[in-house]
Amino acid sequence: MSFHETRFPAGLSFGSTGGPERRVEIVTLANGFEERNAPWAQSRRSFDAGIGLRSLDDLEDIVAFFEARGGQLNGFRWKDWTDYKSCKPSGTPARTDQAIGTGDGSRTAFQLVKRYASGGAEYLREIRKPVAGSVLVGVDGAAAAGVSVDATTGIVTFATAPAADVAVTAGFEFDVPVRFSSDRIDTSLAAFQAGEVPSIPVIEVRV
Structure with a gap:
């Protein structure tokens, strides 16, 4: 297509x-x-x-x-x-909005996702079309360095793999x-x- x-x-x-x-x-x-x-x-x-x-x-x-x-x-x-948005419609996206993965010391690519949760159940929606320039990426809550975002696929790529067991998060707008x-x-x-x-x-x- x-x-x-x-x-x-x-x-x-x-x-x-x-x-x-x-x-x-x-x-x-x-x-x-x-x-x-x-x-x-x-x-x-x-x-x-x-x-x-x-x-x-x-x-x-x-x-x-x-x-x-x-x-x-x-x-x-x-x-x-x-x-x-990665947050409520009335909010402003922040780098800690959505968990998109956990570092293992070797993985460098993470797919943007949005989590919909209610009553102990949840649905993970893959975000393939983020708005260019809107994506904020965090590692263990801090701003991530050496990161590129493909606005046509929603894949976040790190120049250096995040360390093991650290949370990788993101905030964004999307289409x-x-x-x-x-x-x-x-x-x-x-x-x-x-x-x-x-x-x-x-x-x-x-x-």
């Missing part, structure tokens, strides 16, 4: 609807009990960008973005305004890798002027 490292206009994604989806297969047995199975190990997010449109100029910008991506052909970055989930955008000047906005669905992709 081809991916364009271009973000959908953030001002137009603001106000969009959407969020994570979990696929669960449920079978109800004769005795009333259920068997539940999750074929997806990871959640998948989807959004509708049409809600963010406020003018005909916005609509033209979306059509240009759609055409430049080749419709569904190429993926792109999306800012999920409800979940785009969601998505693509358009429709082959067309239906537009109508009359409908738009009447307050009706088109549906412009996008869906998360694995990269």
Whole structure:
């Protein structure tokens, strides 16, 4: 799959609807009990960008973005305004926000992750599209030196491997890798002027 490292206009994604989806297969047995199975190990997010449109100029910008991506052909970055930081949406990312690994004296590469925890259970989400320049890396709570971050994969690389048993942490902002989930955008000047906005669905992709 081809991916364009271009973000959908953030001002137009603001106000969009959407969020994570979990696929669960449920079978109800004769005795009333259920068997539940999750074929997806990871959640998948989807959004509708049409809600963010406020003018005909916005609509033209979306059509240009759609055409430049080749419709569904190429993926792109999306800012999920409800979940785009390593911390709470109202907070400021700090280098101690998320544990991304433990040093062993030889490992130099660590994948950025975000942890979602509740009631003793947790889900680790790999962050593949951090915002360039936003990543802060810590080793045992202190600022790490000699670190590079690949903003296209979310991999943090150390020039010198962190010592054994030290915590490697990070704070960051990130985008969601998505693509358009429709082959067309239906537009109508009359409908738009009447307050009706088109549906412009996008869906998360694995990269």
